[in-house]
Amino acid sequence: MKKFLVNDTFIDEKEVQLSIYDRGYQFGDGVYEVIRFYDGKYFKLKEHLIRYIESAEKIDIDTEFDLEQLEMLFNELLEQNSIENGYVYTQLTRGNAPRSHIYNKEELKPQLIAYVEAATRPISLMQSGATAILHEDERWTKCDIKSLNLLGSVLAKTKAHKEGAFEAILHRGDIVTEGSVSNVFVYKNNKLYTSPADNFILNGITRLTILDIAKELGVDVEETSITVDFLLSSDEVFTSATVSEITPIIEIKDKGLIGSGKPGEVTKLIQAKYDEKIKQL
Incomplete structure (x- = not known):
């Protein structure tokens, strides 16, 4: 028991x-x-x-x-x-x-x-990639607090599930914030982008670990506002969270594939380095 x-x-x-x-x-x-x-x-x-x-x-x-x-x-x-x-x-x-x-x-x-x-590690999902939907961010404006008020995230995540997607990528107007239960990273033009750690996102522990990994790998990172169009035209997208770890997003429902429609090489490098850190425990 x-x-x-x-x-x-x-x-x-x-x-x-x-x-x-x-x-x-x-x-x-x-x-x-x-x-x-x-x-x-x-x-x-x-x-x-x-x-x-x-x-x-x-x-x-x-x-x-x-x-x-x-x-x-x-x-x-x-x-x-x-x-x-x-x-x-x-x-x-x-x-x-x-x-x-x-x-x-x-x-x-x-x-x-x-x-x-x-809980087992989501190895299959991390290898194959997942789909996502876009959804207006209807939550409050203190998302940096990991509060029990999760109704907005619940509704968004359930909508994604009903549409056969893994995650809902949230946006306020044209600006991407984060996923319903994750942070979002975009790779384009040889640089990794993620939303700044302000009051519109939760500064995830996995997010912070990925920022450290990117430095170790020599990957340029910019914490800045990301537009929906920028995300849709990117080479790679992945989400990060404690339980789902690093999940490649290979398609946005009704919008098209991300890059080649397969997990990207930079995403795989970051996944491998994250795996190393787990094995070092």
């Missing part, structure tokens, strides 16, 4: 009880993280937890635990479970209170939960 982490206590899955008065349930009032692990070892645990704490601070939630304490708890969570490959989902809400838009920090105790899920 899986063990869940609830605040600082490990509890059997069947014994976990959460209140309907939790502000995460009532208002989506909280933040979350998804952290990958391979062969029982975390990938970029510290980076994820730093962002976790920063997201909480941005919405005025005081975390009970510091970075060192969180690392200890999350490592213990893996030890408490027998899953070798997968991810940890964790969320921190403002806590339980009678329903009111106004909150009083002095009367609230933030609630942290975390649990593990088994």
Whole structure:
């Protein structure tokens, strides 16, 4: 039976009880993280937890635990479970209170939960590539916060699924932001492009890892606004995310193929270097 982490206590899955008065349930009032692990070892645990704490601070939630304490708890969570490959989902809400838009920090105790899920690497998808749709970005303007308010992403991702696509690439007017659950990279004219890490995207941990990899490979990178037309005329496009890793986008539905319609060579180089980093854990 899986063990869940609830605040600082490990509890059997069947014994976990959460209140309907939790502000995460009532208002989506909280933040979350998804952290990958391979062969029982975390990938970029510290980076994820730093962002976790920063997201909480941005919405005025005081975390009970510091970075060192969180690392200890999350490592213990893996030890408490027998899953070798997968991810940890964790969320921190403002806590339980009678329903009111106004909150009083002095009367609230933030609630942290975390649990593990088994997951294999998406090797086939990364090798073959995937399709995407374009979708207007209807989310709020604080996308740099990894908040529980994911309705816009849910609707976009579901629309893509219904149309037989892997991902929805979001845009505000003519400017591409990111995917519904991923960051977006474009390769064109011997340069790699990605949207700047402002309030319109989440600065993904995988995104940051790819930027480091590009430097190692000597690939020029520019963090700048990308137009829809620029993306459609590019040589390569790929998305990045913790669970789906680096996924080549080979076609935009109803718009045509990206480049040759196959995963590009630069994408493959970055995938190979990412794979090396996983094997070095």
